[in-house]
Amino acid sequence: MKAVQFQESGLSNLRVVEVERPRPGSHDVLLQVVEAGVNPIDYYVVSSLNVRPMPHVPGAEFAGVVVEVGDHVSDFKPGDRVVVYNRVFDGSCDMCLSSMEHLCRNGGIMSVVTNGGWAEYVAVPGKNLVKIPGIGWETAASLPVSALTAYHALMSAGLRPGNVVVVFGASGNTGQFAVQLAKMMGAEVIAVTGKDWVRELGADYVVAVNEAVGEVGKLTGGRMADVVIDPLGQETWATSIGVVGRRGKWITFGQLTGGEVTLSIPRLYSSEVWVMGSTGGTRKELNELAKLSHKLKVRVDKEYGIDDARSALDRLFSKQRNGRVMLRIGM
Ligand SMILES: [Zn+2]
Known part of the structure; x- marks a missing residue:
């Protein structure tokens, strides 16, 4: 079978190779991978992170069809369409016992501490699978990282x-889903992006980043936002913290433009602002997402074949990118 693999870090070392099809253990499922989402984590896995094993297969976000199940797997059968919850977790630590598998004390991210899903077949523990309804593969392959985050x-x-949510990077991988999910949860959504098509995802307003503070002020009558989502980091920090209202929450799960910022402590306590971190999500949340996934849309910039995985990673940080980059692997 084909797999995308590298022996040493670096995009130029990425190859498509022929390897043996994995054999599922008794608690595992063999999956034929159909589609993968391309995310910053995949770029970091290939270019800089300390990953194992080596040689290594990247791919943190993927969906496919069950081909074979181990003796102890009873919830899945060949032909089931599934997405993969991409956290390795022991199920026994205090975090796992409170359904926070993504914070498992003995865990990690699949594709960082194990091989990932950029291969025609992958063996994964049955407990990591979530069944999906008959949705498009590009939506399916956006659930485990983009939508879940x-x-x-x-x-x-x-x-x-009724809350006002401001989403920075609203046309990005996670931003597209933050807009849609916040709308479904009954919020008023102000999308910060230069891409007007975000309105099609349900954004009530689309504003440019350099006008965000003034526009959010106008749209909210000076009250500003209840929740601000900003995965962009350094470049947008001053603006995004500037649109948080009283008792509002600023929340991040990324640092695409850098991770060091200056925080004004008086700004925090005088308005009782919460600054919060978030990473991935829980298995329960991925199950909930799968159930509502027929209502989700994804704007795809370009879908690449498995042989063009390197071009797909190059495209991820291209200024021309206009939507998600996907990798079609099988079927
Ligand atoms: Zn655990």
């Missing part, structure tokens, strides 16, 4: 109907 952040922020 957005959903968990909104849940963590305790979003309530």
